[in-house]
Amino acid sequence: MxxxxxxxxxxxxxxxxxxxxxxxxxxxxxxxxxxxxxxxGASSPTTPRDSGKAKSKSGETAPEADTVLANVKGDSGVEMVITSAMRDSGGFLTVNGQFKNAGSGAYTTPIQWSGRETAVAANGRSLAAMTLVDSKAKKRYYVLRDTDNRPLTTSGYEPSIEAGATLTFFAQFPAPEASTHEVGVQFPGFPNATIEISG
Structure with a gap:
């Protein structure tokens, strides 16, 4: 070698x-x-934006409880809690909230919630009777409808809200003018409420 x-x-x-x-x-x-x-592969910790939200009985994510714009009591212990009124760039205003049954028995949702229009009522239960009022501009805004007269709002919900349960809702309207920052909410069975618009 x-x-x-x-x-x-x-x-x-x-x-x-x-x-x-x-x-x-x-x-x-x-x-x-x-x-x-x-x-x-490990689970990540809960982010702060998820910590303020709760799950409703239907499994939907409920709005944050600390952003209440209005809380009005209606018939038989039912409360309407409005949590947001967001204006978007598309010219729409979306109102979100919950109906809470604080009573001891089931609350039957009134047929008046669906409004008086026959074509709209034919699509089943809805919140088409909700309106917004801009008192300064002297204008009233109704829930938007699609081409089949279906209202752009929560619909097809159960005919009653059980004691202690909530019904999460939304309703979409034409957005008031940019100079309008507050509107009144009118809905059958509840006192008028004033809410602040964001966006």
């Missing part, structure tokens, strides 16, 4: 050892690209 052959064999061995060492170093340090150190 020559000296040149021995030197060549040693260089090859060193090169192989270097490659193996680099491979182990990469596996140990390079498995977490985002630097968070958290296993991607």
């Amino acid at each position: 020559t000296a040149r052959y021995v030197r060549k064999t040693r260089r090859t061995g060193v090169a192989v050892l270097l490659v193996v060492t680099l491979a182990f170093s990469t596996a140990a340090c390079g498995g977490d690209d985002d630097g968070s150190g958290q296993d991607k």
Whole structure:
């Protein structure tokens, strides 16, 4: 065996050892690209925006309880709680809230909630009777309808609200002028309420 052959064999061995060492170093340090150190398969903690919301009995996400714009009591212990009135860039205003049955028995939702229009009432239970009033501009806004006269509001709900239960609702209207920041809400069986528009 020559000296040149021995030197060549040693260089090859060193090169192989270097490659193996680099491979182990990469596996140990390079498995977490985002630097968070958290296993991607592990569950992430609850974010603050989810902590203020609760699930209703129907499984829907209820609006945050600390954003109440109006709370009015109606017939038989039922309350209408309005939690938001958002104006969007498309020219619409969407009102969100809940009906809460604080009474001891089931509350039968009145047929008057669906409004007086025969074509709208033919589509079943809805909140088409809800209106918004801009007293300064002397304008009244009705729930929007689609081409089949279906109101753009919560519809098809159960005919009664059980004791202690809630019915989450929305209703969409044409947006008042940008200078209007407050409107009155009128709905059968409840006193008038004034709410503030956001957006």
